[in-house]
Amino acid sequence: xxxxxxNFLKLSATAAVATAFGGLGLGCTxxxxxxxxxxxxDPKWSKQTTTICCYCAVGCGLIVxxxxxxxxxxxxxxxxxxxxxxxxxxxxxxxxxxxxxNDRRPDSVLYRAPYSSKFKKVSLAWALEKIAHNVKKTxxxxxxxxxxxxxxxxxxxxxxxxxSAALDNEECWALQTMLRSLGLVYIEHQxxx
Amino acid sequence: MTNHWIDIKNSDCILIMGSNAAENHPISFxxxxxxQENGATVIHVDPRFTRTSAKADxxxxxxxxxxxxxxxxxxxxxxxKDLIFKEYVVNYTNASFIVGDDYKFDDGVxxxxxxxxxxxxxxxxxxxxxxxxNPQKDATLQDPKCVYQMLxxxxxxxxxxxxxxxxxxxxxxxxKLYETYAATGKSDKAGTIMYAxxxxxxxxxxxxxxxxxxxxxxxxxxGIAGGGVNALxxxxxxxxxTDHCLLYHILPGYLKTPLASQPxxxxxxxxxxxxxxxxxxxxWWSNYPKYSASLIKSMxxxxxxxxxxxxxxxxxxxxxxxxxxxxxxxxxxxxxxKGFFAWGMNPACSGANANKNRRAMxxxxxxVNVNIFPNETASFWEGPDMDPSKIKTEVFFLPCxxxxxxxxxxxxxxxxxxxxxxxxxxxxGLKPDGDLLYELMHEIQELYKKEGGAYxxxxxxxxxxxIATNGVFDAxxxxxxxxxxxxxxxxxxxxxxxxxxxxxxxxxLQADGSTCSGNWLYSNSYTAKxxxxxxxxxxxxxxxxxxGLFPNFSWCWPVNRRILYNRASVDLKGNPYNPKKAVxxxxxxxxxxxGDVPDGGWAPDARYAFIMRKHGFGQLYGPGRxxxxxxxxxxxxxxxxxxxxxxxxxxxxxxxxxxxxxxxxCDPRYPxxxxxxxxxEHWQTGVMTRNQEWLTEMEPQVFVExxxxxxxxxxxxxxxxxxxxxLRGSIWAKAIITKRLKPFAIQGVTVHQxxxxxxxxxxxxxxxxxxxxxxxPSVGDPxxxxxxxxxxxxxxxxx
Numbered sequence: 001x002x003x004x005x006x007n008f009l010k011l012s013a014t015a016a017v018a019t020a021f022g023g024l025g026l027g028c029t030x031x032x033x034x035x036x037x038x039x040x041x042d043p044k045w046s047k048q049t050t051t052i053c054c055y056c057a058v059g060c061g062l063i064v065x066x067x068x069x070x071x072x073x074x075x076x077x078x079x080x081x082x083x084x085x086x087x088x089x090x091x092x093x094x095x096x097x098x099x100x101x102n103d104r105r106p107d108s109v110l111y112r113a114p115y116s117s118k119f120k121k122v123s124l125a126w127a128l129e130k131i132a133h134n135v136k137k138t139x140x141x142x143x144x145x146x147x148x149x150x151x152x153x154x155x156x157x158x159x160x161x162x163x164s165a166a167l168d169n170e171e172c173w174a175l176q177t178m179l180r181s182l183g184l185v186y187i188e189h190q191x192x193x
Numbered sequence: 194m195t196n197h198w199i200d201i202k203n204s205d206c207i208l209i210m211g212s213n214a215a216e217n218h219p220i221s222f223x224x225x226x227x228x229q230e231n232g233a234t235v236i237h238v239d240p241r242f243t244r245t246s247a248k249a250d251x252x253x254x255x256x257x258x259x260x261x262x263x264x265x266x267x268x269x270x271x272x273x274k275d276l277i278f279k280e281y282v283v284n285y286t287n288a289s290f291i292v293g294d295d296y297k298f299d300d301g302v303x304x305x306x307x308x309x310x311x312x313x314x315x316x317x318x319x320x321x322x323x324x325x326x327n328p329q330k331d332a333t334l335q336d337p338k339c340v341y342q343m344l345x346x347x348x349x350x351x352x353x354x355x356x357x358x359x360x361x362x363x364x365x366x367x368x369k370l371y372e373t374y375a376a377t378g379k380s381d382k383a384g385t386i387m388y389a390x391x392x393x394x395x396x397x398x399x400x401x402x403x404x405x406x407x408x409x410x411x412x413x414x415x416g417i418a419g420g421g422v423n424a425l426x427x428x429x430x431x432x433x434x435t436d437h438c439l440l441y442h443i444l445p446g447y448l449k450t451p452l453a454s455q456p457x458x459x460x461x462x463x464x465x466x467x468x469x470x471x472x473x474x475x476x477w478w479s480n481y482p483k484y485s486a487s488l489i490k491s492m493x494x495x496x497x498x499x500x501x502x503x504x505x506x507x508x509x510x511x512x513x514x515x516x517x518x519x520x521x522x523x524x525x526x527x528x529x530x531k532g533f534f535a536w537g538m539n540p541a542c543s544g545a546n547a548n549k550n551r552r553a554m555x556x557x558x559x560x561v562n563v564n565i566f567p568n569e570t571a572s573f574w575e576g577p578d579m580d581p582s583k584i585k586t587e588v589f590f591l592p593c594x595x596x597x598x599x600x601x602x603x604x605x606x607x608x609x610x611x612x613x614x615x616x617x618x619x620x621x622g623l624k625p626d627g628d629l630l631y632e633l634m635h636e637i638q639e640l641y642k643k644e645g646g647a648y649x650x651x652x653x654x655x656x657x658x659x660i661a662t663n664g665v666f667d668a669x670x671x672x673x674x675x676x677x678x679x680x681x682x683x684x685x686x687x688x689x690x691x692x693x694x695x696x697x698x699x700x701x702l703q704a705d706g707s708t709c710s711g712n713w714l715y716s717n718s719y720t721a722k723x724x725x726x727x728x729x730x731x732x733x734x735x736x737x738x739x740x741g742l743f744p745n746f747s748w749c750w751p752v753n754r755r756i757l758y759n760r761a762s763v764d765l766k767g768n769p770y771n772p773k774k775a776v777x778x779x780x781x782x783x784x785x786x787x788g789d790v791p792d793g794g795w796a797p798d799a800r801y802a803f804i805m806r807k808h809g810f811g812q813l814y815g816p817g818r819x820x821x822x823x824x825x826x827x828x829x830x831x832x833x834x835x836x837x838x839x840x841x842x843x844x845x846x847x848x849x850x851x852x853x854x855x856x857x858x859c860d861p862r863y864p865x866x867x868x869x870x871x872x873x874e875h876w877q878t879g880v881m882t883r884n885q886e887w888l889t890e891m892e893p894q895v896f897v898e899x900x901x902x903x904x905x906x907x908x909x910x911x912x913x914x915x916x917x918x919x920l921r922g923s924i925w926a927k928a929i930i931t932k933r934l935k936p937f938a939i940q941g942v943t944v945h946q947x948x949x950x951x952x953x954x955x956x957x958x959x960x961x962x963x964x965x966x967x968x969x970p971s972v973g974d975p976x977x978x979x980x981x982x983x984x985x986x987x988x989x990x991x992x
Contacts, residue, residue, distance in 0.1 A: 049614040050729075052603055054596035055876050057426035058198055058220045059605025064597045064616035071618040073597060083731060083743045084198050084605075090219035091874045091888065098885045100595050100617060104566055104957075107621040112574065112588035117581040119572075119590065124624070127589050132636035134559045134587070136646055138532040143647035147509065151453035154648055155506035160521050160530045163439070163563070164537025164626075165428035166881075168601030169610065170671035171627040172430070172437040173445060173711050174660050175536065177492050178634040181651045183506040185450070185516065186530070189439040190428050190877075192518040192978055193394075193543060 040074050041065050050079055053093045054166070060085035060093055073100045135159065139182060156183035165190040195421035195757040196385070197607025197749070199741040202227040203419030203774050206377050206384040210238040211260065211391030211401065215245040216873045218425045218606075221387070222248065228419070234373055238263065238362075239391065240868055240946050241898065242933040253370055256937045257868045257946060258829035258984035259360035261397055262839070263367070264404035265351035265826060270371040271411050272345050276378045278413030281770070283332055285761045285802045286410045286811040288341040291321040291329040296822070298347065301842025303821045311847050312512075312975075318816040326470040328808055340814040344407075347823050355838035359826075361937025361944070378412035380770040383419030389427060391870075394983040396848035398974040400824035403815060407824070410811045416761030416792075416802065418740040418774040426606040427877070429596075433604035436714055436750065437675075441508070441516040445675075445712035448485055451507045458502035461485065462704075467807040474809035475793055475800040482704040483713070490709035491674055494656035498706045504651035513819075514849050517978025518544065519971045523851060526553035535562045537593075537626060541569035541576070542878035542954045542964035545980035546854075546971040548922045551576060559587040563626060565595055566884045569954040569964070577955055577963070593626050594619035601627065601668040602726045604750070610718055611747045612727035627666035631657070635664075669724070676719035677702065677710025695720045698752050714750045725753070736788050740774055744789070754790040760802040761811070767797030819975040820847045829984035830972040831857045831920075833866055833944045847975035854971055855920050857986035863919060865903070866946040867987035869965045875952035878964065883957055895953040895962030897926040897989060903945040904930040907989055914992040917949065919968040919985060925992050926962060947989060951982075 040046055046065045053060040061082025065075040076097040080087035109127045110119040142158025161179050164172075179187050201207065201224035215222045226248070229235055237249035246252035255263060271277060282288045295317040297304040305314035320328040321338070334341040357364045377384030386409065392401040406415070406422050414420035426432050437445045444450055448465070455461040466481040486498040493501035514520060522540070524530065526549060533554065544550045554560060554573045562571040571590040574581050598619040604610045619625070624632075638657055641649045660671040677696040684690070685701045698717035702708045710716045718725050725748035732745050742755050749755050756762070759776045763769050767779020767786070777788040779797045786794065792804050801809025816822045827845040828837055835858070836843060843858075850856070857863040874892040875882040882888045897917055899909070909915055911930040916923050926949055937944045951965035969982040 049616040051613040057606035073617040106592040110590040140647040153507040159532035161534040165431035165434040166537035169433040191435040
């Protein structure tokens, strides 16, 4: 976590930028939002957490500022204390805030019935129950106890899975555990392509 | 990566080949630049002049797919001019091993080839063994059957004229490249390679990388600071997802998936536990049974591993042709699968021959897609040329939380496991993937408990609460399980442990079920000392700081070793070959090794350096690969030539391909070499970047880059909308006419190359275009199954 000194410096820097623009007289009137943005980063109003970039595998460190008022991300920036990126980020890493705060994120699970021409919104509980039934039905119908040679194989050849390098380690491990306990052998992900 | 990002700064010569690091791994260039400022030479070899080329000290163009010609030529150059690091080569590589009498190589084909199965009987490539069952050796490297002499003979054909004529790289460039890189064969010089999909996505992908690994061994560049073989991995956790083995052929920690021919855990362990009769070979995989039993225990905690072994599904074989990605979609297209999970993936755009994959998904009963944004996979049924009224597939799209909204770890390309904390709440009550998959499996488990079903034991007995607290997925609890703990009170290596104690490292794992560990490689990451991946200390000793090791920041597998094979960085007395950039150093029996965590704590020369190899040596000759023990030149399966200079065998005879799919070889309809790549502002299929205004403003739509010469031939102007065609399909793209691409002179004929990014898809942004993978072929590497999406044949025309 980060020192008060850094917060202080960051706030000073933001304030300085606001002042500088204000003083240029180029029509860049300092907007109220800019001041609000700086103020929102104050530890009184926000918490800081460290994270690692979700794009390439360089593994750059980032600092996320989250509003204590509504638990939304206010700002994401490079972590100067991270020894790999030393605060620097590429265009994608610098845009992570917009990955979270994005109107295009769906607000519910979507379901498309067979032969339908549209998605409809459904609850997560409904979807999970229906998927679980689908998995069970397909697994029970396609499960192979022994192969042609009579060898025990205990596998489900009717379901395949791809993904994912986008998951955390703990999620990856849990996913492989889930898939293998179901008997899947067609398991692939980004590393293969 | 054998090394890690910061370590690049220690290099004297950085070869970037098969990668555009400056644009696709931008922050890596912080360390490339740091090396350059310290006097290092940076070389970029690529079909296209990129920002990486612009920063490099030398750029050399190469036709896509001709890498082994250039690298084979480098091996010849190094051997002919005797530029090897001889002490290293003799002591640490299998250069001195004697190859058995069955080995043959004739006109591009190795001994043991069966054209019916398109595969080799690899037993014919074995080493000649001595009376003790160890490989025969000749440390003088004079025996004509020793690996060193075999290499000389094999690469003798790779002369400068022919390498130049097939690769399109000028001879002056070749000489400069070879001379500069081979200069790192000195004990105090380090050369490194940065490669990515430009090397893997070929039907000779594994052998591209093996060629370079061999060069690194010959020059003594593996195990040292500023050296190694460094894959620049493309996804934030693709290293971790590979380590945890979401792949058909391996289980967590690179254990093999069991086969039908292995009915018991004992039979399985016996098959995969190598035996060496040489007491100096550490033969680390001899510990295999400890890791397999601990993994099985972590999944089925209440069962004996011998019993629970039955719960693991068994494959028929490990062939990429039978199970890997391309075949998965081929079988889907044939109607084999009823159900399909695309979890955190967008295969409608990411897979080669994307139209085939999209069509295949229409043959499913149901599809579950988990992603942050709607995408071409979830919406495949309403895509181009699709008639929803004829597609039966039931589709579930589950949106999920993004990385900053959840807690857990990811592993970067340098094997650093780094912890992430939760910042904001996900909007609309969206949940992390871990919660979704925990809840789904819980639901399935309850169903089987209630109703029974086909072979229910693996499901009903699964220790699913091992990853949750109070019914909610718990990343810490899962991380602890992955590290492993003792399942009963036990004494190991003179230390007493209680049931439930965290295992200190994989050295403490047991084969009898008294320990569990979800992944032995990660054992030591969450111990009695706490969550090692969350460490933030920059503290290091002077020696560690000298090479930027940062051993107290995050955690790195295995056992926090930052540079793999580091026992090869010292001589047989434990003295660093390059004292100015020492990785480890032997300081005597009491204080032992200083610096990095050594590859085993034994005294110098007590064990051979390459502890993961059965015989303990780096493999110049690699008899385990599907396509030969030595890399050999073959053309991509789609190519602009009818022959190449090195043999009469045009293509890799073991390449993964489907006979019913046509390939363009010297086909006048598709005369241009095509390749795909990425831009800094977008990522993979673009799902996580195309939905961001800041990024789409900078890169709004698909483009195709071509040389002014080709543009003139086709009557295309800069900015024109053009159509790019291949045997698989067509897409439109905006033409960028640029000198970054130049025509190649290949065997005296002008060959044009074009390239385009594969980030786009028809759903969003509007008028952004579609995936370049509509053009790419379903052919792949015989070892890995990775598709050949970096070299294929196309045409361009005005739209």
